[in-house]
Amino acid sequence: MTRTIMHIDMNAFFAAVEQQSNPALRGRPVAVVGAQQRTIILTSSYEARAYGVKTGMTLYEARQKCPQLQLVKANNRLYTHVSSQIMLIFQDYTPLVEVSSVDEAFLDVSGSLHYFGSVERIAYLIKSRIKSRLGLTCSVGIAPNKLLAKLASDLHKPDGLTLIQSAEVPDLLEDLPIEEICGIGPKTTQKLNHLGVFSCGQLGRFSVTKLKKQFGVIGERLILMGRGIDPSPVMTSEQEAAVKTIGHSMTLRKDICLREDIARFLSQLAEMVGRRARRHGVSGQTVTLTIRHNDFSTYSRQQIQAAPISRSEEIYHAALRILDGLLLTLPIRLLGVRLSNLHHFCQQIPLLPEERRREQLTASLDRVNDRHGEFTVMPGSLLSVKGKGSHVISPAWRPEGIRNIGVQ
DNA sequence: TCTGGGGTCCTAGGACCC
């Protein structure tokens, strides 16, 4: 059966939200940056993009490109709040909503087409509601599957609406560069180019055997990608697999060397991880310590615990044991603590339909929050203890207000 | 005062067991 999948991608989301909440920023080159000292460009407005400012750039680089760039520190509470309002709008058009990130979602509208007349009508309604209620634009892609819907939403930005019909897929893909496909990154592109594959058309016709030899399991998927085939369903938060790892890491304001400094940060990271694990109702048996040195060399070491743990002190001590087994020679720039091998230790089964719906919403918002690291760490500078000069990591940031949003 | 943070999935190699 032919499906109708919609991918909705908010345009320059963080920057657009900032411009919306502060009119002085409208029409100007704006970049949203992390709250930490050592940060990068998280998102930039279209005005800033015109100067070449891009996600991932250092502040220095961005300022070189655009000296009058307005830098705004990320206001995660605001973005999550706006995001949740957008996700609620989607629910009015289909229950099959997959929240894939804070500013993106897939909708399977196959079953609701007849209520609204056409898929274009649904797209129009969604776009105009987001625009009038929140003042934001989005790009909508419509196609028979997620892969193509995602591709479609990328074709026209900002404020785009792109429909890909099954019949036009071969023509569209024939000359499309492979790197346009979600899932084919720089390394894979490079390897494929080396094999003489540059377009999706070429990829779709390439020898499966050769691709499997070079890429393993991915090889088969690559062929399908080249042909625009993707049977994966739109997964609601209910259907989605349980979280598999919970971790926090942070680039420190200054590089550190002393064990007591390292230990202090580890205890804070362990607390953040533990708190989140307990909130999820899970404990984990594997603890991983990640270290990045000032030369950017990065490595991780893990240890299996005798039994699953979720208490912060236990996670902390596990991380410390790993640390004490290492020979450190360089200053440390980043520390990370991760809990995996997770087991559920309690189950809640909401019974009432209302409760159930609320649970579902909470779960998707949790994902919105949890998937984005920049939402979880507050600036150490804001919380540092006066006089002591210590860097203090905040508790995992959580939008308290979110749970109070009416579900109507 | 150059380079974030949250994840998922896959793989290669080694340990270990039968």
Next chain:
DNA sequence: TCTGGGGTCCTAGGACCC
């Protein structure tokens, strides 16, 4: 006077995404 082979688990790292 020789050196199997399958399976599973674990570890560390890499590719990729937002």
